[in-house]
Amino acid sequence: MxxxxxxxxxxxxxxxxxxxxxxxxxxxxYKLDNFFSLVYDYFAKTLVENKGYDKRILQPLKTHKDFCVKGLVWDIRHGDFLKLSDAGVILRASHGSRLLSYAEIQQKYGAERLWQHFHCLEETLEQCELYRYYENYFDMPSMVVGAQLVDLEEEKPGGWSASWERVTNDMLQEFRKLFSSHLYQEKLPAILTDCTKHPTQYVxxxxxxxxxxxxxxxxxxxxxxxxxxxxxxxxxxxxxxxxxxxxxxxxxxxxxxxxxxxxxxxxxxxxxxxxxxxxxxxxxxxxxxxxxxxxxxxxxxxxxxxxxxxxxxxxxxxxxxxxxxxxxxxxxxxxxxxxxxxxxxxxxxxxxxxxxxxxxxxxxxxxxxxxxxxxxxxxxxxxLSNQWGSFFTDELHVPINSKHTEEDSVDSTSSVTKPCSNPSSVDSANPTVLNxxxxxxxxxxxxxxxxxxxxxxxxxxxxxxxxxxxxxxxxxxxxxxxxxxxx
The missing domain is CATH 3.40.50.1000 (HAD superfamily/HAD-like)
Structure with missing residues (x-):
């Protein structure tokens, strides 16, 4: 260069x-409108047929398309999906598919809304049993299924906290099967088989x-x-x-x-x-x-x-x-x-x-x-998503009446802009834009x-x-x- x-x-x-x-x-x-629906339909179907999950997850992906966005991190044990800043601040979050309020995020993750696993994720980009992230078009539709399963498990005694390990293991197991090599070799009905059998629909x-x-x-x-x-x-x-x-x-x-x-x-x-x-x-x-x-x-x-x-x-x-x-x-x-x-x-x-x-x-x-x-x-x-906003940036709101200097709002070593600890005093007109x-x-x-x-x-x-x-x-x-x- x-x-x-x-x-x-x-x-x-x-x-x-x-x-x-x-x-x-x-x-x-890929033609993502068709491809996303293909992945989602196969994944939801295999979870219902092979693992006995609720048939309500079979509804078309287009009914949940506003949730389907690249870059979310799934905090598995909490059942929360997180949009993070480049310094680990939780910009937006949902429990299952339900959007969390500013106050709910603070209650769960602290006044500064810093996600505890951020630095490990940033350094390694490894997936693990505590969290998963969705940054490619193959697995984004499975995230939407995961959010629905959190919702459905919360309807049961014990809720998500009693079932998270079983559900996520089932999801990983069945999702991997969808892309197994033998399905394509035998030309059995599967995601990759459909892509080359009907290529004009998908690529x-x-x-x-x-x-x-x-x-x-x-x-x-x-x-x-x-x-x-x-x-x-x-x-x-x-x-x-x-x-x-x-x-x-x-x-x-x-x-x-x-x-x-x-x-x-x-x-x-x-x-x-x-x-x-x-x-x-x-x-x-x-x-x-x-x-x-x-x-x-x-x-x-x-x-x-x-x-x-x-x-x-x-x-x-x-x-x-x-x-x-x-x-x-x-x-x-x-x-x-x-x-x-x-x-x-x-x-x-x-x-x-x-x-x-x-x-x-x-x-x-x-x-x-x-x-x-x-x-x-x-x-x-x-x-695009109204619920999650831009892939590239998001707004972080700060107190109206604070003396908002650069020194006050930004940690010089981590570039973390500190969020407002009192949601009632949020300044909606002058948000801080973060990457x-x-x-x-x-x-x-x-x-x-x-x-x-x-x-x-x-x-x-x-x-x-x-x-x-x-x-x-x-x-x-x-x-x-x-x-x-x-x-």
Missing amino acids: NSSENGSVFMNIQGFDCVGFDLDHTLCK ERCSPHLKEWLKGLRGERKVVFLLTSSQSDFASDLTEYILGADWKDYFDINLHYARKPGFFKIKDPSERPFFKFDDVEKTEEVTELETGQCYIEGNAKKFNEYLQKVTGKQQPKVLYFGDSMRSDIHPCSTHGKWQTVFVLEEMEVEELVPNETSVGMATDQSDGRNTRTGPSKLEREFL TFWTGLMKKHATIAVPRIDYMSDFPTDYNFETFKSSDWRKGYHPGKPKNTAP
């Missing part, structure tokens, strides 16, 4: 030796302009790779649908079932080697990767040896595109030392404020090669963010993108920043 005297930090694709792509929700754009093909851009990367003698956690049979079928029968020609090497973020965390390559495979079955362990091949599993350390070999550089520069903070952006930053493009559809849904890079959006729009329709009406309704937990992670770990990957194909590969490392970090959003942003 290059810096300028005014505090701006730039990157351009020509400066990288290798460019990699995640598949689901990155290279492959979008890559535009001709994007395909041309992808091929152009290889033409510039960059190492272009696909790195996905999807099983190889599903990944192959999906990639063939979105790119065509020649999909392998777009990549120098394909890595399937990488099981991110573990792919990046493995220190001893022998613990998770690469394998050749027949369909999805391992056939033989691989000691040296070869261009033009597909492999499963593996680890970043061994893959980096391949990149060193083919680029002839001891420290090849890698740029990776992904949609998941947990599986893509965070581990690339902390373990892989790769630069990243965060694919974040919420940017487009919450309305973009164009910046100087928006001039590139006009590139090739008139010839129909890169026509974008944008999110559908129902997609917008699923990704959310996920915005904080994005600023720290991503290089830039775009709503969809095909926005990148509007720009030449030597275009200088301003990054989140700039003095005004918000310039890392391209082709413009979301309407809801805070300094």
Whole structure:
């Protein structure tokens, strides 16, 4: 990356030796209105049929779409869903699906509303038995089911506190089954089977302009790779649908079932080697990767040896595109030392404020090669929420008559803005706007963010993108920043 005297930090694709792509929700754009309902319906049905849960959870997801939003943390033992600031302040919360008042949040979590597990979550991004978070489009619908189950358990003797462990174990067990490899291998009714059996309902093909851009990367003698956690049979079928029968020609090497973020965390390559495979079955362990091949599993350390070999550089520069903070952006930053493009559809849904890079959006729009329709009406309704507010920021209200200095309201070490301890004296006209937990992670770990990957194909590969490392970090959003942003 290059810096300028005014505090701006730039990157351009020509400066990288290798460019990699995640598949689901990155290279492959899902039609989220249909996909969310598909996941929700299968999950609710399996809980009713296999575990005997109340049939009321079978009602359509669209009746709960205002609850379905990315980025919530489920405090499991409390049965509460939390929207957190980048310093761990609880900005909004619900018990099950019922929104908690300001006073109720303080009663449960203290006057400053600081969530006790925040620093552990922020440092590791690990899921655990005490909490789970929902930051990708595969598991967001299951969060809505979880909220309903909290509501239903509260109707029973003992309530949620008597049943939380059993219910969450059932949920995890049944949700994992929905994505098990044998269902797809046998083409049994399941989420992934439906996606490739009826692809026009659930995914979008890559535009001709994007395909041309992808091929152009290889033409510039960059190492272009696909790195996905999807099983190889599903990944192959999906990639063939979105790119065509020649999909392998777009990549120098394909890595399937990488099981991110573990792919990046493995220190001893022998613990998770690469394998050749027949369909999805391992056939033989691989000691040296070869261009033009597909492999499963593996680890970043061994893959980096391949990149060193083919680029002839001891420290090849890698740029990776992904949609998941947990599986893509965070581990690339902390373990892989790769630069990243965060694919974040919420940017487009919450309305973009164009910046100087928006001039590139006009590139090739008139010839129909890169026509974008944008999110559908129902997609917008699923990704936007009146109950939870913006994915990027939220308002924190402070006392009306306090001397609200920066020193009083902000802890200099943690940037925690202290909330009002007396809800009756809240100043609704002058709230403090805070960044959310996920915005904080994005600023720290991503290089830039775009709503969809095909926005990148509007720009030449030597275009200088301003990054989140700039003095005004918000310039890392391209082709413009979301309407809801805070300094």
